[in-house]
Amino acid sequence: xxxxxxxxxxxxxxxxxxxxxxxxxxxxxxxxxxxxxxxxxxxxxxxxxxxxxxxxxxxxxxxxxxxxxxxxxxxxxxxxxxxxxxxxxxxxxxxxxxxxxxxxxxxxxxxxxxxxxxxxxxxxxxxxxxxxxxxxxxxxxxxxxxxxxxxxxxxxxxxxxxxxxxxxxxxxxxxxxxx
Numbered sequence: 094x095x096x097x098x099x100x101x102x103x104x105x106x107x108x109x110x111x112x113x114x115x116x117x118x119x120x121x122x123x124x125x126x127x128x129x130x131x132x133x134x135x136x137x138x139x140x141x142x143x144x145x146x147x148x149x150x151x152x153x154x155x156x157x158x159x160x161x162x163x164x165x166x167x168x169x170x171x172x173x174x175x176x177x178x179x180x181x182x183x184x185x186x187x188x189x190x191x192x193x194x195x196x197x198x199x200x201x202x203x204x205x206x207x208x209x210x211x212x213x214x215x216x217x218x219x220x221x222x223x224x225x226x227x228x229x230x231x232x233x234x235x236x237x238x239x240x241x242x243x244x245x246x247x248x249x250x251x252x253x254x255x256x257x258x259x260x261x262x263x264x265x266x267x268x269x270x271x272x
Contacts, residue, residue: 098138105263109138119149119271125261129241131156131206132270133261148216151270152177152206157242158214160254161203164229165222170194170204174272175212178205180236188212198222201232203242213271 098113106123109115117136124134131152135141150158161180170193177188181202188194188204196202206212222228230247231254237243244254 104265106265111138112140120266122266124264124266124270126264127261128259129156130258130261131158131211132264134266142220144220146216146218146220149271150204150214150216152204152212152214154206154208154210155241156206157237157240158204158206158216159242160231161201161234161237161243162229162231162254163199163201164196164218165198165227166219166229167198168196168202168216168218170196170217171215173213173215175206175210176208177212177214178207178240179203180205180234180240180242183234183236185236199229201234203237203240205240205242211270 096113098109098111098115100115101108101110103123107117107121108123109117119134122134124132126132131150133148133150136147152158172188172190172192174190179186179188179194182200204214226249230249231244232247233243248254
């Protein structure tokens, strides 16, 4: 039998600890304020999930979810509230509630908040190739540059790609972020 993981309460929210199954509410876990890149939470435990990562992003209009990048793993996104803009392989595509985006390995992409209010996006990504130099990379793209969602130059180093942004800060969920 697989044991149940314990839930540890911290000043910023609940953190699942150890291997095992668990149930948590997205409003109860630790969230991170990323300033001009919106808010994010992860359902990961400590240690983080080995195979799949699951996050919820809350993006105001103009907030880039990430820098324009590609990965050697699949990523998928579901817009559950509001509007966003997908930049995929240099093309801009508007997204609205319940739009699903599938990104196969090696596809350049980024999502930016759009519309007249916050959007909520559920992100799911495989983790088979996340360690080491072969994870993927940040590329420069004109559309991503126009939306402040591009690294300044091509790199595989996340610290370099995000250098101009403040570090994310742990915080508790605030009413109104999720529908």
